[in-house]
Amino acid sequence: MSKPVDVGSLRVGGYMIVDNEPCRIVDITKSKPGKHGSAKARIVAIGVFDGVKRSIVKPVDLNAEVPIIDKRAGQVFAVNPTGIQIMDMETYEYLDAPYPEEEDLKAKLVAGVEIEYWKILGKVKIIRAK
Numbered sequence: 001m002s003k004p005v006d007v008g009s010l011r012v013g014g015y016m017i018v019d020n021e022p023c024r025i026v027d028i029t030k031s032k033p034g035k036h037g038s039a040k041a042r043i044v045a046i047g048v049f050d051g052v053k054r055s056i057v058k059p060v061d062l063n064a065e066v067p068i069i070d071k072r073a074g075q076v077f078a079v080n081p082t083g084i085q086i087m088d089m090e091t092y093e094y095l096d097a098p099y100p101e102e103e104d105l106k107a108k109l110v111a112g113v114e115i116e117y118w119k120i121l122g123k124v125k126i127i128r129a130k
Contacts, residue, residue: 001067001068001121002017002065002066002067002068002121003065003066003068004063004064004065004066005063005064005065005066006060006061006062006063006064007041007043007058007059007060007061007062007063007064008030008039008041008060008061010025010028010041010043010064010066011025011028012025012026012027012028013025014066015048015066015067015069016043016045016064016065016066016067017064017065017066017067017121018043018045018047018054018056019054021047021048021049021050021052021054022047022048022049022067022069022120022121023045023046023047023048023054024045024046024048025043025044025045026044026045026046027043027044028041028042028043028044029041029042030042030060038059038060038061039059039060039061040057040058040059040060041057041058041059041060042055042056042057043055043056043057043058043064048118048120048125049120049123049125051101067120067121068120069118069119069120070118070119070120071116071117071118071127072088072089072090072116072117072118072119073088073089073090073114073115073116073117073130074086074087074088074089074114074115074116074117075087075089075112075113075114075115076109076110076111076112076113076114076115077094077111078111079109079110079111080096082096083096083097083098083099084096084097084098084099084109084126085097086115086117086124086126089114095124096124097117097124097125097126098124098125100125100126105126105128105129108129109126109129113129113130114129114130115127115128115129115130116128116130
């Protein structure tokens with residue numbers, strides 16, 4: 001799920017969808033309007049799930065899609081060779097998440113540990129262990 005937002009209102013540290021991938025904005029450069037054109041924004045963002053750097057140029061008055069991030073608490077139920085099984089602390093539903101890239105976070109994930117995870121566009125990412 002996402003919502004449309006004006007490109008001019010995006011800020012560094014916020015999130016937006018680039019190439020159907022949720023990304024964290026790391027740099028925004030805005031140009032002044034010219035004689036025959038509107039002001040443009042050059043946005044550099046890094047993918048939340050894949051870590052790929054993406055860059056787009058859009059007019060400031062157009063809309064960009066901002067993902068709705070569902071930040072939830074969970075508990076590690078099982079550690080499998082393919083990923084980690086999480087139980088949501090509110091709904092008690094089980095879901096599968098891939099291993100995080102950070103080695104220190106990966107070392108903390110054992111059965112019974114409480115975690116914070118994000119659900120963005122149907123994908124799950126483990127953010128931190130509590």
